[in-house]
Each structure stands twice: as structure tokens, then as C-alpha cells.
Amino acid sequence: MNNKNNHYDVIVIGGGITGAGVARDCAMRGLSVLLLERFDYTNGATGRNHGLMHSGARYAVTDKESATECIEENMILRKIASHCVEETDGLFITLPEDDLGYQKTFVEACRAAGIRADIIDPAEARIMEPSVNPDLIGAVRVPDASIDPFRLTVANVVDAQLHGADSLNYHEVTELIISQNRVVGVKARDMYTGEVKEFYADVTINAAGIWGMLIARLAGITINMFPAKGALLIFGHRVNKMVINRCRKPANADILVPDDTVCVIGTTSDRVPIETVDDMRVTDEEVRVLLAEGEKLAPSLATTRILRGYAGVRPLVAADNDPSGRSISRGIVCLDHEERDGMAGFITIVGGKMMTYRLMAQIATDMACSKLGKNAVCETATTPLPGSEQQKPASGKQAFAINAAEGRHGTFASKIKYESDTDRAMVCECEGVSVAEIRYAVENQHVPNLVSLRRRTRVGMGTCQGKLCACRAASLLGRFSGNIAKAQCDLAQFLDERWKGVKPVAWGSALREAQLTATIYQGLCGLDKAIARKEDEK
């Protein structure tokens, strides 16, 4: 920890992309910052979306302001986060059941928002993107892209730290310390040790997404938020090279995004009670909707293996003047609680999209700076994130895992040291993760457990969802972190977390894979006995 006396200029609550972005911006402006995250970075909505870098086209017709924000941030992220972005471009396709007349409205709205939108011939679209539904009657090409939220968030956290910030994951804020109508600090519980620590700050920024509603309640403040669950399915490999969208009013399951080695169809949208948001499970009804609609975008999805399903919760915010929640904004909401609720030293930044996290961070940091009387310019739009300082390194003839690591860590890949033959050994064969990359992640990227390790490296995210690599990675995690017993429990939790996503799609190859995984871990390895023994000790 950089800060010894537990007092900061700013405490940021929430380690999603917004909080990480705020922490970075604050730190770059010379503020002392503490970032607190209850679980792992990206555990909330940040890690549970499409991984789509919107061009803004999706919002062009309905919400010009959002669309403009999107395209501006889109262009910025290409520059500052190049190692997290894949410039795939996107298609908005019109199917026979859709109204081709909408295309014109769409293109005009895009152009008005400053989004390049080229109408292309369906025949050309079929060549450009062979997986697209061949029955399409119209197509528009837009600058959509694919972005990796895990890398993006971690890069922001790492850069915040490089600028002097402190960051703690697995620390849950249990209480806001309030003195004379001012939030002066927080109490946070270490999720592993149970220890409760106190931290103080002049300004506390609530960037906890949907959980921000609960954080605000700690200060007796009500924010009208509506948790909207969105379910998605991950397919086994890349079916499409470009993002495929439906050219119609936004609806269920109308976006198919190529992400790293896989592709993702989504989403659904359903209001859920706030009490349920910590354990989102994909329902069978959602699976059926996603498949039915997904097949319309790319028919081959009907016969492509599904790896897993997952669901996130969008933090939709109702305008303050409308407690009914009918007028939901997807725009950015930044609340100065001093002004709004008479609670000084407390800001909530919410709404928006992953796409616009940087802008959200800028807005919140501007507000914090003005409260602190600090006059500093925001430089996040021009300063590349760590890993993206240079253009992507040209991958030449080198080992598979080294190529894959470069894709994941950008220029930081050079910090992965392959000192022996064993360092080159492949831990996760599906995703090309080496022993050296695991060590790098454990030592540099806040990896208290196997799930975090997965988000940093993609270990266990491939076809088999961690069959052999989970055990290998857990062993290495135990060795590099020095806590072997915990790593063994982590292994069981990790497998269970993988299974949670597989269960909703447990048929076909996914079921076969699950049976083999159980045969190895429950049967051959007797992992169930290790867990039972652990429970006896408790």
C-alpha cells in the first residue's frame, strides 16, 4: 500500500470498469486514491456483457446523445486500449421479416451522430461475413469492434497503481463513515480474513453499478435503479469475423460478437429484484430465446457447440423526477449527493455503458476535483493504457502460447519471463496459457484465486472449460502464492463456477465434457474428499 495513514483524497467503491476508470483518472490527476472491490475486478456487469465496442449505431435512432458518446469513445479506445480491442467492424443486417425501410432511418441517424455507416449489397455482405444469414435483404457496415472487458479493467487498475493509487479487491464496503452529513470514509471487510478495516477520504465515489443502489442506502440515500438482467451464450469458436446486429429497433438477442477465440450471442432483458443480483442464473427460457434469435443472425449457430451461458445486470437509472421508473436513461448519471441529498463528500457515478466508462470517469473525477479544489486536466483520452503504449507487436514465428499472451497483455507481454523449458509449458491448452504467464499474472495482477486468474489470462475459458488446466493452474497458483490448501479449495470453487455456466446448456458436447470432468476430478482425483475434509475442519 502506498498510503500508510489510511487517508486518501478519494475512495472509489466498485472494481468494475467504471470504478477502475475513475481510479485511474483520479490518480493521473495527482489525487491519492483507494479503489475497493468486493469480489474480483470485473465481477459485476463489466465481466458479463457482450464484449462489444459499440460504434453507437445501436443507439443512433433512439438516443442520439448516447450514440455520439459511443462513437467518440470508440475512437478513443482504439488508440488508448489497442491491446484490448479488435477492430472487427460490424454489420447491421435486415432480414426478410424486418422492415427494410428502417435501414434508411438508421443510416441517417448514424450519420447525424457522426458514425460512419455504409450500405452494402447483401451479396457483398455474404462475402465479407460468410456466417451471416444468407437470406438477408440489406446490410450496413459500421465501425463496431470487439473489446475485452477483463483486460481493459485490469489495465486501468494497473495504471492507477502506477500513478500511486492503492487498490484492494475482495474488500467489501460494509459501512460508510458519516460525520455531520459528510461521508468521511468507509469500513471495508477483507473477504478472506474477515478483518474490518477503516479508510478515510475527502471524497467517496460510488461506482458500484447496480450495487451502487445498496451503497447509497448505507448513507440513507435512495437512488432509483432498476436491475435489468441480460443473458448471453458463448459458442465454442468464432463463427463470425465481424459483429452482426439486426437493423431494427433494439430487441432480444440481436447482437453476435466475435470475442477472442469465441463468439457471444445476447442479450435478453428482464427486470429482476435487487435481492437476486448476486446470483444470476441463465434460465431455459432465455437459452431458447437466444438460440432462436441467434440462428437468424448466423444459421450455423444451430449446430455450433455452446460452451456456457452467463447473465449480467444492467444498472438502469430512472430520472430523479420520475420515481415510477418509466423514463429509463441509458445515459450517464453523475449525482452530487451534497447538492441532491445534503450528504457532502459523496458522489455516485452510474448508468452509461462499458463503452463510455472513460467519459463517466472523467465526469466523476471532474466533480471530485472541484470538491477538492484541485485543478487538473483529464488526460485519459490521450494517454494509452499500459499494454497499449505501442501498436500491437507484429507476431512473427514464435510459440503458440507466446503469440496468445501477446494478444492478451499487449506490450506487457514482454514482462512475461520464459526462463526455463518449464516456463514455456502450456497450462491451458485451449487458450494457450503458459506457466510463465500464470506466474506473471499472480505476481502482478491481483490474483487471489483461480477465478481471478482466469479473467487475467483466459485459463479455463476454452472448449473444455478447465478440464486439465484447472488442476495445473491451481497447483501453480498455490505454489506462486504460497497457499496450497487455499488453492485446492479454489480448484473446487473454480470448477463449480465453470459448471454454473455450463449447466443451462448441458446437452451435446457440453454434457459429455462435464461427465469427463467429473470423472477426472470426482473420480480419479477425489477432489470431493478434499473438500469434505476441509468442511470437517470448519
Place this chain on the structure above:
Amino acid sequence: MATTQLTSISDHNFEQCLKCSICTVYCPVAAVNPAYPGPKQAGPDGERYRLKDPKFFDEALKLCLNCKRCEVACPSDVRIGDLIQQARMKHKSYRPKMRDMMLASTDLVGTMATMVAPITNFTLGLKPVKAVMHGVMAIDKHRTFPAYSQQKFEAWFNKNARDYQNTFAKHVSYFHGCYVNYNFPQLGKDFVTVMNAVGYGVHLLEKEKCCGVAMIANGMYNQARKQGEVNMASMRKSIDQQRPVLTTSSTCTFTMRDEYPELLGINNDGVRDNLSLATRFLFQLVDEGKIKLAFRPEFKMRIAYHTACHMQRMGWAIYSTELLRMIPGLELIELDQNCCGISGTYGFKKENYETSQAIGETLFADIEAAKPDYVSTDCETCKWQIEMSTSVKVLNPISILAQALDIDATRRLNSSEWHRMDA
């Protein structure tokens, strides 16, 4: 939604892979050469990454022998070997070397060599020549080229056998392959003997080109495709005349039946079902009671049968072994299924010699331990390798049959049979 998730067999069959890694147990190369990433990594794992970005193509895939033992072992029916070959075809950046082209152009080199066979055989065996080949051409000096015959099989056939083939009531065409034509006409002669004995006339194809297996292995896909088209055209003509096409080489058969459509995109519809290995053809005739075999009572032989890789992949070894088992005086030992390591031209290359011999080691030891009179296999390159690496000679099952049959008695059995049916 008629097909929704009812099947996961998309164009991307690699998705059926359960990552069980059983294939790696049976890969002969990965066990001995650490430069080769193994079938799982080179096949389904790598394919997923190559779909994301072709830069993930690994040149080390050329170390794959294309033996397809991984496919045979795979419990999930993943076409691992095909994935690897297709990736090589799609992504490779290297051009075939002069040496590879020479090794692969069996027809051209064979024709030239047969014309001057004694000189060729002499020169190919000379130490200085071998040293030049090892150094300049990168053909391993330990290798003895199969001797070239002075008379091509085709020439022998045209001179000695062609004329009386029309006297038979039933007919087949013979795809003899390069090896029979240039190096070992005796197998072709044995084939003619056996087929004639069971009442079939033998004919050559109008045009026969090398099946192209060596060209595929050496990256000469266009040349292989051209030759394949010629073969298919000739075979179609033969099949139109009610003459099925037979071979005595498992590799040629596999290449033309399966690799043509899978790898080269050659349409072999109509041919595939009428292109067979001689042992399968004969077994089926016996099994259906359409022919009868009479064996020489004094014939005694102890045979160790080696299942060639492509034979294993075709799943036809049982035809050859069941046919051999019909011979009363024959004692058959089925060797464990291991690759001999030669894989066509692979083992001839200097850089592969060590790997090649290391792969074959288990098989060679098994052969020596079995102490057979002969090894039998349906593949000619296995024959070279086994004869180069063990003390035992190798015979094709058809040659064994030719020795074991009482030719006259068999001929009588089948001609009388025919006449009776005719009457």
C-alpha cells in the same frame, strides 16, 4: 428451429473434441520429437486459434506424418489428421524444396530411373553419391533407395499378360501404383496370377498417374490435384465398362478414396465405391461364396501382419488378415498397432531420419521378437522401412496368396463354378 442443437456436427468437427488427450498417447511423432506440438495442439486446439487469426499457424505442423493414428484413437470422431493437413494446405508459407519435389515426383523420377536401372541402382548405392544426396539434397545417407526394376510392370504386362486377359468372363482394372511399376513388378505379377486364378481378367487403366500421396505430403497440392483428376477420369471409364478398380497398396487406395475429396477437393463420386483393395475384393467374393480358393497342402508360413497406418485409418485390415487366415498352413501374428516411421517420403529426409527410426523402434523390436518367416503388410513404404530396419523380409498379402494358392486347382474350381452358373 428444426435443427437447433440437435447435432453439433458443424463444418467444424473439431468442436466434438473433449480435450481428453487420448490422441497424444498414440501420436508416434510427439513422443520422439519435441518440436512437434502433438495432435491435440496441432489439430483441434490450434484450429480454434487459426480461425481467430491465421498467424497462429505453426510451421511445425509439417512434422506430422499424416499417419492418422490420432483419428483412429479419437473417441469423439474428430478428424484430427485432416485438420492438420488442411491447415498446412491453407496456411503454409514454405515452398517445396528441390529434394522434396524429387522425392514426390515418383512417376518422373521412376521413369527416368527404370530406363537406366542398373546405373541408377548402382549410383544410388555409391558412397560419394549418398554423401552428395545427404549434404546437398538432404536425403538421409542411411537410406537405401528401393532398387529400380529393369523392366517396368506395365512393360511386362503388355508383353506377357495383356493378350489373354479378355478370355476371362469377369474383369477388373488394376491401379498398380508407382512402386509396383518401377520397383517391384513381382507384386503386380502375383496380383495378375491370383485374379486370373479366380476367374478375373486384369486390365490396366487407360492412363495411370501416381496417386499423389507424396505430393500431398510435400505440399505440391496442385500437381497432386491434376494427377488425381487424370486417375478419376480413367477409373470412371473402367467402371463404366463394369470393371471395378483394384489396387495392392493401402496408401494409394486411401489417398484416392478419402484424401482426394477431403483434402484436394476432387470429386470421386461413383469411383469411390468401385475402388477397392484387392484383399477386400477377394475376401468379399469368398465370403459371398462367389469364388473358391484351393491351397497347396505343403504350404507353411509364419507371418507377422503389420497394419499400415492408412490401412488402419481405412479400417480394412480385417479383410487382409481374414483372407490370410483362410490359408491353412499359415500362422498369423497380429503385430501391435504401431507406426513404422517411414511415412512415405518423410523418413527419407535427412532432418527426419532420427525421428523416423525412433518411431519405428517398437515395431522393429516386436517383429524381431515374433521371429516370423515374413512380415506382411499392405503398404509398400512400410515394406522399405521394415526391410531396412529389421532382418525380416516383407510380403504383400497378395504375394503370400499367390504362393499359397494351388493355382491350377483354384482356376478349375472357379471356371467350373462359372460354367455351372452360366449354364
Place this chain on the structure above:
Amino acid sequence: MKFDTLIVGGGLSGLTCGIALAKRGKRVAIVAGGQNTLHFYGGSMELLGNVNGKDVDNPIEAIAQLNENHPYSKIGADSVAELAKKAKALLADVGIQTIGDATHNHYRITPMGTTKPAWLTIDGMATSDKADQLPWNKVSLVYLEGFIDYPIDFAANGIRQMGVQVETPTISLDCLKRARRSATEMRPTNLAKIFASTSAVAQLAQAINNSCGDADAVLIPAVLGIDNDDVCNMLKAQVNKPLFFLATLPPAVTGVRINAALRHYFQMLGGRYILGDTACKVVTNGDTVTEIRTTKLLDMPLQADNYVIATGSFMSRGLVADFEHVYEPLIGLDTNAPDDHEKWSQYGMMGDQPYMSYGVMTDGNFHPLKDGKTLTNAFAIGQILGGHNPVVMGDGTGVSMITALAVANQIK
């Protein structure tokens, strides 16, 4: 092609049944569509390890507690006891020496350093008589440098929890240098191919002797003896302390050895093992099967008096689950699985997953049912049988061998 019995599926149950029949002089062919799940077994057979959440001491006695659909219930405890003896003898015949018997489970030591009840364990593997106690005071758990398919820290941790002192010396052998150079292929079975050479074994023995201080036993990963146990015995003879093997992650060397031993023995008895070919069509006539077609033998039907279906569970593709149904793909046999895919599994990976107990319906003699009627000359054996969860109950390999032998007995 005509045989007395045709077995579809070349794994543990198919081979066991094939050997039992071929030994009686029957003409038997096995069609195996690829390799099998023996490749995942770490050297022990389990008859019955756990019933109602409790470890079983005497599997034969515990059969009384099983429900009527369990394959053992159909056979009966007395017969299972008889067949279990035969199974052990059959393994000995093929060259696999085991310890253990059916009336008293011992415990195998897992790669995670836990113990699981076992029925038969390949001689030389580490075992214990008790669930939470090991027969040593101090062991040396040898780590081979670079070998990541052996979670040695977990094993050491688990063994320590049983009150045993553990040291974990790392051994770096010259003969493994080449293997370490491969990023993916330093697998147990590839190491076993290196340790097939006597000089590599001698190197290993010397390194073990140099590094195993005052431990009273040495445990090493089971990476020796892919063909037979000669090199295992050679190593034991050269190491100056008692030495035992510990299972690794798959592919398991011991499993590959059992598989090869069974297949060789079957072929030596004259059995035909058709590998890499898939039965794709079964022709039935009323209540009998008349022939089987395969994808590679094409127009050549395989015919027999009796047909044995030993194609395994989902992972072996003996059962198939698609979006809508669970079905048996070869003949369309009746299964005990519901049609709603939501019911096939439940949250909590280590729980008792319903799909694990799915299988084809049979009568008491393992004749399978199709459309509610028995196929009189067909049998189903091994993991394609439902009514038990092999990973929870610890009865997978037992069900495979016992049902195979039970059916072999019925075939005249």
C-alpha cells in the same frame, strides 16, 4: 463376416466380455470406435465405494442397500461376489496383478492426496487400509521437473493432513530434457515411453536414491510401465527404499497398460479387435438383431448369434443428449432419461448429477428394451447401463467388469 458374438465397444466391459467368451473358444469380434475411458483410470478398480454418502467397507454386503435398478441388484450379491473373483483372475491372466478383494475395500491414494475406497489396485500403486491413515511415518514424494500433470503440492498437503511427514525432492533427469522442451507433450504416457528404456530407469533410480534422505517410503508419479510392469519392477529393485506409484492426471499410464493388456490377450485368444471403426446401423427383425454395419466395412455386414452393446455413457457416445432428448444412437434402445433437458443436471458440480445415472433399460438379464420389448439376442453391459452414478458411488469399473462377466455367462 460371421461371428459367434459381436461386441460393440472396446473398453473395459467390451474387452472383459470378449475375453471371457473367447476363452471358451467362441469366435468374437469387437468393434471399437476409438479408444476408451480406461485411459482416465488411475490404476484401481472400484466395485462399490460409497452408498448413501458413506464409504463402503464390504461392497458385497452393501449391495443389499442398493435400489432395484442398480445393475448389481439385478445380478444379486452372491453372484456379484463370484464374478468379482473371476474379474480379479481375468486381470491376472492378462498380466495385471492386483491387490484387494470384493469383501473388503482398501483405499487408493488420489493425486489430490485424499483416499478413495477401491476394490482392486494394480500391484505397486500406493494404497492404505484406512481412509485417514497411511502406512508410513515419512514419505518422499518425488517431483519430476517440468511435469505439470501431477499436482504434487496438493498430494503432499493431503498426505500431511493424515499425519505423515512429506518431503518433495525435485528430480531433474537428463533423459527428460527432450520431453521438457515440448510445451504440451510432457504427458504421463509420453514420459512412460521414455522410461521404457532401461538406462532411463537406471537414471531415475539413481536420482531417487540420491535425494530421498530418511523417508521410509518413496512415492513417484505413475509414469512407468506403459506396456507391462517390467520397468516398474526394475525401478523398485534399484531403489533402496519401498517405492509406490501415485496416479497422475490423464492420460493414465496404468489405464493404457490395462487396456493394452486386455486387448493383446483377447487377440491372442483369436478375438478380432476392429479399432477405429464405428458401428453405425443395426438391423433388427422382430425381437432379434440380425446384423450390424460399420462406417468403414461398408457393404460388409457383421453378423453373430449374440450382440453385446458396450458403448459406454455420454462421454463415450454410447448415449447421446441433444437439445430435446437423451437417446441411444445405435439401436434406439429405451432409456430411463426424461425428455426435458433442464432435469438432466443440477447446480453444484460435485452433487449427484441425474445424467450420470441415465442409461438404457434392460430386463433382469441385461437384454435391452426397444419400444418396451426385449431384444432376445442382444445384451447391454458397462456404463451404458443406468441406475447408478459411478463418480458418486465409486462403482464404474466394477459395473463394467461384473456386468460383462454376467452376460458372458449367459451366452451359450
